[in-house]
Amino acid sequence: MKIFDTKNIREADKITISNQGITSVQLMERASFEVFLWLKKHFADKETTFHIFCGQGNNGGDGLVVARLLKEDNYPVVVDIVQGAGKPTPEFDVALALIKQTGLECNTEEDYEFEKGKLIYIDAIFGIGINRELSADVKEVIDRINQHNGQVISIDAPSGLFMDKPTEVAVESDVVLTFHFPKLAFYLPGNNDFVNKIEILDIGLDKEFVSGLSSYYHLVNTKYACRHYRPVKPHAHKGTQGHALIVGGSHGKIGAVCLAAKAALKSGCGLVTAYLPECGYNIIQTSLPEAMALTDGDRHITKISFDLQPKAIGIGPGLGQHPETQQAFYELLKASTIPLVIDADALNILSYNKEWLSLLPQHSVLTPHPKELERLVGKWQDDFDRLEKIKQFSKTYNVIIVAKDSHTMVCNGSEIYINSTGNAALATGGTGDTLTGIITGLLAQGYPSADAAIFGVYLHGLTADIAVSETGHQAFTASDVINYTGKAYLKIEKEKAKF
Structure with missing residues (x-):
């Protein structure tokens, strides 16, 4: 699903109004009805009270229409029109006139009362068009909304959230009901406090115009992921499903390479070999009998040499940063002719030896968490600067960046793919190792690098979405990513059949 900027969204509204022969008020009514x-x-x-805060622009008009519809359906409704929140637009004036016909009074005093009991706050103060700092009065209203315990639902965007620059003050929404398109700002780490759950409502914008728009930003939803999924062919065997080599492990960190190797197998890879130090041999052979093992060194890897011809190599989980291990990684970089999946200690080694970056095989996949990313690309001023640094790094070295976060982003040159799966259950040690294994396994099966990263991240997050109803967030572990990979695949296959 494409992600568009405010300019394109406004243009889509105009084209829809023109091509469908409707008015802007009718489009507002349509959106508000959704x-x-x-x-x-x-x-x-019907005992739930909706306390709706409206600005005086078109977003406030949406709020007034919603208030009118709720009132007509016999819900208790309280409406406050926030002073200083924009100048009344023609659409707002029409919505205000219609709501007055229902007999519902709108409070326009500055001392807004906050109801108690079964209460839902509806935030319709500002939409996506806000481009100026908030007044002190509006900030006070937003602060009071944020301090109350009722559930907060924002229409189109949390009020105060800027679409193209950092935000300091905004409504902290439990749910954002946004119109037709996802918005980039919703998925940036700096805005996590303002956006929890996102629901995208189809309001019938002109399909031909929307499909013709181009964008560098994409939301990887179910439909997008299903397009990348490659089912196993009926006559496949282990030789056709690819061979993945997972390099990692050191004394005390053998579990990391075990997790990565098992995740590679669970991704559908035909063969997996783990390359690890001697101290991990018995562990890998006992915990993962389906994998083969090669060893070097006693407590850490000292060289990486093999007679295999793997289709993909993942390196880094539990690897350590011993000087001999760093040199072994350097020799692998010089010799490798296939894309690598690079994670954890291998990323840190690269950040300490940035002259080695030029040795990266084209289309390699790097999977840094935020601190590892910072070591690679340098400090950033804000989330928008972070995106530019990631894109520049990807283009400079012709690699795929998987920037892990609450909304993991996959960067392929100028293109950014934002993942829609996953939850806080993944905030536990070892889940990054399983992601490395999944992506390496997909690469070995013949997925192009970008597709392996995009689909792998989606699949990885989906395991947590499925598991959390059974495990809860706290009890979920990295092994559960592996345990629920099969159910995630089954769900993808079921969804793919619909398209």
Whole structure:
């Protein structure tokens, strides 16, 4: 799913109004009706009070239409029009006139009352068009919303959230009901406090115009992931499913290479060989009998030499940073002719020896967490600067960057793919090792590097989404990524059949 900037979204609105022969007010009614339907579905109890805060622009108009629809459906509704939140637009004025016909009074005093009890706050103060700093009065209203315990639902965007620059103050939304397109700002780490759950509502914008728009940003949803999925062919055997080599492990960190190797197998790879120090031999052979093992060194790897011809190599989990290990990695970089998947200590070794970056095989996949990324690309000023640094690094070295975070982003040159799966259950040691194994396994099966990264990240996150209802967030471990990979594949296959 493409992610567009504010300019393109406004243009899509205009084209839709023109091509469908409707007015801007009718488009507002259509969008607001979708919000109303979502609210009615999720809050069927007619004793639920909706406290709606409206600005005086078009987003406030959306809020007024929603308030009118809720009132007509016999929900208790309180409406506050926030002073200083924009100048009344024609669409807002129409919505205000219509709501007055229902007999619902709108509070326009600055001392906004906050209801108690079964309460849902609806935030319709500002939409995606905000481009100036908030006034002190508006900040005070937003602060009061954030301090109350009721569930907060924002229409189109959390009020105060900038689409193209860092945000300091905004409504902290439990759910954002956004129109037709995902917005880049929703997925940036610096905005995590403002955006929890995102629901994208189809409001019937002109399909031909939207499909013709280009974008460098994409949300990897179910449909997008299914397009990248390659089912196993009926006559496949272990020789056709690829051979992955997982290099890693050191004394005390053998578990990391075990996790990566098992995840590679679970991804569908036909053969997996683990390359690790001698101290890990019995561990890998006992814990993972399906994998083969090659060893070097006693407590750490001293050289990387093999007669195999793997289709993909993953390196880094538990590797350590011993000088002999660093030299072994350097020799592998010089000799390798196939893309590598590079993680953990291998990334740190690269960050200490940046002259080695030019040796990276084209289309290698690097999977840094935030601190590893910073060591590679340098410090960034904000999330937007971070994206530019990632894109520049990817283009300079012709590699794929998997920037791990709450919304992991895969960068392939100028293109950014934002993952939509995963949750806080993945915030536990070893899940990065399983991701390395999954991506390496997919590469070995013949997925192109970018596809292996995009689909691998989606599959990895999906395991946690499926598992969390059974394990909870706290009890989920990296091994559960492996244990639930099969269920994740089954769900993808079921969804793919729909498209």
